Each structure stands twice: as structure tokens, then as C-alpha cells.
Amino acid sequence: MSLPPLTTLPNPIRPAFTKGLTPGSVIVNIGPSHPATHGTIQIVAEISGERVVRTDVHCGYLHRGFEKECESHTWHTLIPYVDRLNYCSALINDFAYCEAVEKLLGIELTPRCRHLRTLLAEYSRIADHLTCVAAALMEMGAMTAFLYLVTIRDYVYEHIADLTGARVTHSYGRIGGLARDLPDGWLQRLEEILEQMDTFVDRVHGLVDRNRIFIDRMRDIGVIATAEAINWGFTGPILRSTGAPRDLRKDTPYLSYGELEFEIPVGIKGDNYDRYYVRMREIDESKHMIRQLIDLLQPGPLCVDDRRCTLPDKQAVYTEIEALINHFKLIMEGPQVPAGEAYSAHEGANGELGFYLVSVGGGVPWKVHCRSPSFVHVGGVHRMLDGYQLADLVPTFGSINMIGGECDR
């Protein structure tokens, strides 16, 4: 079963430095197959003793050619690719992309669709924060907290699978609406899960919040100030942890966020502990928003009644010729989106998730560009790694929630 070993394997990167600045320092390579760098980041660090002098962060090991792939698919069939960008919170990507296309088409969503999209976006955000905190805690050795959070996340996944058909990468958003409506009993199960989530998250708070070891490892580590964070492009929980209450859901409300009442948790210092705590508080705020949305949901049509993008009813497709032709054209050629360009940004779990679409008036896009928060954060993470200890690299990197699919697209 053994292969003849290759005597030389090519090095896919060129590090920025090969010699140390300070005498006696060592250049160490961390990653890219490493448990704490989420499998796809390589950090070439210059270490002097235990202190990190400077780092060179390399991403791109999960570059899958998203933009090129999108240019050969119709506006509808590229929704699974969009899903796999930030795979921890797949629904937020779906809805951000669909809203950009709806801007180009000039479509306004039905109220039920808006509320449901907001509810599912918050549900996805909870799943993403649970994953991020679980992974960060596991990398520091707190295995119990990881198991608690992944258990409750699994209930969330099974529940979303009841609705969308898939546990992780759902592909549920459609241009002009959603794939299907809620099944019976879905909202009751949602209430049950939110209550169970209270129990599990409280256990983790009890284990970790005032734990001496956790505070020593996270407080005053990876500190970044607000002005510097904005200069390096940080958005989302990282910017909020520095003390700036910037959140696209409040600043530029979209979907149903204008009708909801929620707070924006902010940190005080911009260190790892603040980022952890901001995410935990955001889970609470999302739960609060979901409960408000369950009350706001009214029965009504889900998809907008626009034959440019909405697939006609199956019964009509089987019996009427116009519906059949409409269905055929939508599937084979894709929805005909008028020429133009649009940029639409949502508050993803990591920050500003934007889609810049260029259309030349056909069923296939000319360009689909994703402005991903993780990519920009990886560009600025060296400000949080330099000057700290080698062991601090792990919790700092875990706290910025770098998602490979989103970073490398």
C-alpha cells in the first residue's frame, strides 16, 4: 500500500521573511494542517524565546474557485456554492446573495418571507457562534464545553434539516423567496430547542466565565483598539469587542431588523475574552429576536408572485402550457436578471458579508464577488498576534472565527 516517496515536494508559498530580525530568534511554521488553525491557515512566525516577534499569515489553502465557478452557472444553480462560503451559518450567505439579486430584479419580498428569513438568519448565527466558541474552547483544552455546545448545535442542525433537508449546507434561499414553507410542529420544536439552549449555554458560562485559567489565557491577549480595527477592516463581533457598537442590523436595517427590539453587546478592551463574551451575548440576543419573530409571523404567501424568478406551482406546470414553458426557461436558462451591478451587505456572523454582482442581462452572471469578512480579518490578524506569546496564538486565532470557505472562496 506504499507509494514511492516523492523526493521533492514543491512549496506552495513564499514566506515574507526567512531570517530573523532579532539575534537568536527562530522561524517556526505553524500549519496548514493544524488543529488550531482550522485546518487551512499557515502562519510563519518569528519567535524569540516564547515571544512572537512577527508573523506572516498565509491563507488560500481552501481556494475552490467560487467566482470562476459562478460564472458558468445560472443565478439559481449557484446558490449551493454560495452556501459553502461560510458553512457554519449557511443560511445567512443564501439570504445575502438572494437579496443582491432581488435588488437587481427590483423585487420586494412578502412579509412572511422577510420574517422567516430574519428568523433563520438569527438561527444560523446562533449555530455559527456555538461552533466558534466550542472550537476555541476545545483548542484550549476545555473539552467539556465543546461537547455541551456541539450537542445543542446538533439539535439545531437536525431541526433545520427538518425544514431544509440538509444539516449543514442548506441551499434554502431562493430568489424572491424561500424553497418551501414551514412544516407542522416546527415552531413548537423551535421553542423547545431555545429552552434547552438556555441550559447548555448556562453550563458553559458556569464552567468558563470566572475560571482563573480561562481568564489568564484570554484577558489582555490579542488586544486591538477601535481605530486600528477599522483601519485593518475588522467588522462584526471583533469590532464590537473593541467597544464600537457597529452592527449592520441596527445601522442599516434590512429584512425585518427594523421592527425588532434588540441590543448590541460591546466589549471593553478588544481582547480575546471580550470577543468570547460578545459572541455569547449575541447568542442571547439572537434568541430574544427569534422569540419576537415567532410572534410576528403571519400566514401568507411565501414567495413573491413574479414569474421572472419564482418557479410556478407544480400542479400548474403539469396542466398549463404557460407554466410549463416558464418552468423550463427558468431551469434551463436561469432567471433573466436585467443588466447592472449591485452590492448588498448583510451582517454575517463574522461581520459585513457583501455580494457584488455584475449582470449583463442574462440567466448567467458576469461576475459574482463575495466580500468576505474572514478574508479581511486574516489580513489584519497579525496585529493581534505580534508581541504576544506563542501559546497565545491559538486562542487569539480561535477568537477571530476564521472560516476557511469564506476566507479563501
Added chain:
Amino acid sequence: MSATTPVPRQDKSAAFEYLTTRKDEFVGWARKFSLFPYPFVTACCAMEFMSVSSTLYDTDRFGAALPRFTPRQSDLLMVVGTVSHKQAPILRKVYEQMCEPKWVIAFGVCATSGGFYQNYAALPGIDKIIPVDLYIPGCPPRPEMVIDGIMKLQDKIACERHPIINKDF
């Protein structure tokens, strides 16, 4: 039989064959229930890998939960997620750093065949660069499928020959 196939030795007694078969069964039983996976994790399948290692769908029941994050100490390479061309030398190096006996699971459809990323960036299946023992399709595969896959791999290990001295030793 072709001319290059070695002719089996005729002088082995039935008792010897019986003992080596029993030895293979015993070693196979021990190896299949103490798999040390190296999770070579890249993409979305990682979410399902985390789920399958956790409490609800436990791989610890099969002895395959304790990940060794160094290839020198592990015997099961689970390639979880898409491998791009940039990552391919890394995967090859990790595979070569593992000691015999070793098995490879291609977890997810991107590791099996490139998935639906048929473009310049993604490797169209890891079996283009390393030999694979088990393919688990799915995008991402449900945890039950992963457990079924691990059980099939365990059957394969149980039925393999386990020479104590192989040709490289």
C-alpha cells in the same frame, strides 16, 4: 497465474496456516478497534466530523475517537473536505509521514472526486495523489453515513492480512 506471480510454497503445513490465520484475525481485531485518526480537516465536512465525534453520534464507541494531531502517531488519515491544488503537497507529505499500517478515508464528495468544484483550483479527488481505502460520499455526509463507513473500514481491516514482517522491514 502469470509468470511473475510467486508460486506459493507447498511445504507449509495446515497447522501453520491455521496459526497465521488466527494471528491475522487477532491482529485485525486489535487494529480495527483502536484506530487513531488524523483528521486532515479543511472545509464544511468538518462540521459533520465535529458532530460525529461528539456525544450524539459517538465514534468513541468504535475506538476511533481519539485524534492524534500528528501523523507520526496515527494510523487512519481522514481527509475531511476539499483538497485544493495548493493543499496537495501538504496532504502528500502528511501521508508519507505516517507509518505502516495506515488507512485513508476520503470523507465527503470533495475528497472523493472534487465534488461540484470542477475547476482550476480543486483537486479532483484525493486518490489522484494518495491511495484511498474508503470513500464516504455526501455533501456533507450525515453522521450515520460516517459511522457506517467506519464500520465498513473495520470489516476491511479485520479481513486483511497483517504480516508481522513485511517486505520493507
Added chain:
Amino acid sequence: MITGENLLDRVQASLGAQALETGMAHGILVLQVEPESLVAVVGRLKQEFGFDLFLDVTAVDWPQRRPRFDVVYHFYSTRDFVRVRLKTRVEEADPTVDTLVPLYGSARYMERECHEMYGIRFRGNDDLRPLLLYEGFIGHPLRKDYPKQQEQPLVPYRDVKP
């Protein structure tokens, strides 16, 4: 949102003279400038109008048109919550624009990505190593004339028996 609209009107009035054309595209003000005046306009956007968050730089390839590439920038103001888009056109023969690294730190990685995908050179950014692609990759994959399935494997393929 009144602040936002006022801000966009002020930007349009003040920079409109320098811009080749201005317009609104689905809620975002778009300014088209010459590549030479790019850094000056961006500096004014940052200092005078408070567009402190640099969101994105990317390029669009129009192979049938001359100049071929559109380099597109997006900026956001965290004080007034509005976005603005800046576009500039560069030729295929000399696709060079000035870098924004002295103004915004986040420009470093984004310009690297734009360079390796489209071949746009950023004058002044001396770190244009491949970021998402790897050393030894020849070509610029997001250009329209690069075939999607053209792979450049780093590790030679082995024979796979079915």
C-alpha cells in the same frame, strides 16, 4: 437616513468635478475616476467625508471593451452608515493603479488577491505574492480567457485503477 442622503449629495457635488461620471446604482453612489486621481479622491473621501472602512477592491473583466478592466472599490462610513463605490478603468497592456496601503491597512491582502486573479498591478504595494493561488501558478484565473478547467497540479497524479 437624512444624514446619508446629505452626505452622498455633498460627495457628489464636491467630487463630481473630478470624476468622469457619477450616478446611483441600486442605492449606492458610484463615482468613476481616472486612475491617476484615484489616491487623491480616496484620500478626500477618507479625510473629509469620513469613509473610514475600506470594504473591498475587485476588478471586472470586459474582454470586448477597451479599456479592458474595471477596478472597483467600495467604502463605508461607520459614522454615517453609507457606502460609496469607486470605479476606474485600466488597459490590458498596462493594468496599473496606485496602491491604497498607506491609507488603509486592509488594502494589503485585498490588492494581492486582485493582482493574482486579474493581473492588476498596484504601484507601491511591494508585496504582491500569490495569496489564494500558489507559487508557480501561471496566468490569472478570473480573466475571461482563462479556461475554467485548466488545472496546474503541484503534485503529479498517480495512476488510479478503477
